[in-house]
Amino acid sequence: MQVQVVYASRHGASRRYAEAIAEVLEGEAQSIDAVKSFWGDAIVFVTGVYGHSLNKDMIQFLAEHRSELYGRMWAGVAVSLIPGEVEWHGSKIGGPIYVRQYLQLLERPPLALADLPGAVSMNTLNDEEREQVNEVFEILGMTPADLDKVDPTLVWKVANRIKEIARQC
Numbered sequence: 001m002q003v004q005v006v007y008a009s010r011h012g013a014s015r016r017y018a019e020a021i022a023e024v025l026e027g028e029a030q031s032i033d034a035v036k037s038f039w040g041d042a043i044v045f046v047t048g049v050y051g052h053s054l055n056k057d058m059i060q061f062l063a064e065h066r067s068e069l070y071g072r073m074w075a076g077v078a079v080s081l082i083p084g085e086v087e088w089h090g091s092k093i094g095g096p097i098y099v100r101q102y103l104q105l106l107e108r109p110p111l112a113l114a115d116l117p118g119a120v121s122m123n124t125l126n127d128e129e130r131e132q133v134n135e136v137f138e139i140l141g142m143t144p145a146d147l148d149k150v151d152p153t154l155v156w157k158v159a160n161r162i163k164e165i166a167r168q169c
């Protein structure tokens with residue numbers, strides 16, 4: 001089975017996971033900009049969460065290619081900072097909720113859905129982005145002083161764990 005891993009990544013976390021998943025499944029990871037056709041028997045989509053929504057570039061990509069993707073086998077991965085399901089201003093949010101957004105974008109049921117821990121390097125963000133991340137930290141019960149404690153190497157660790165587990169299977 002040929003696996004095509006398609007990602008949209010702003011700060012690199014989804015790209016790293018996409019590359020790790022592609023390595024494990026002996027497929028190929030491609031950024032949405034590099035996708036010329038859908039050749040995979042199965043397609044794995046990987047993207048980060050911004051403002052409680054999957055990355056808009058991925059949403060737009062899926063909407064634009066909806067007809068080509070119709071009937072294809074797929075899996076969806078959401079990369080975010082909020083690990084579990086939480087209630088926020090009357091809505092449910094968090095990794096397990098974010099990843100379900102794929103279900104509204106693709107017709108057929110997925111092979112799998114997964115939410116993985118993201119990371120962010122605060123010094124790469126502009127003021128508006130910092131504010132959004134601040135809100136996420138508030139939800140997590142952390143203060144702005146904790147912002148720079150987010151460990152960007154977490155993504156490497158989880159990606160490597162995915163590879164290790166796959167090697168043992």
Ligand SMILES: Cc1cc2nc3c(=O)[nH]c(=O)nc-3n(C[C@H](O)[C@H](O)[C@H](O)COP(=O)(O)O)c2cc1C
Binds near residue numbers: 014050
């Ligand atoms: C501006 C901004 C907004 C974000 N909003 C959320 C959010 O609403 N919920 C969440 O869990 N994580 C949020 N995150 C964390 C990202 O999902 C996380 O950094 C992820 O690793 C990004 O993936 P990427 O680097 O592949 O784009 C946000 C990050 C940034 C920079």
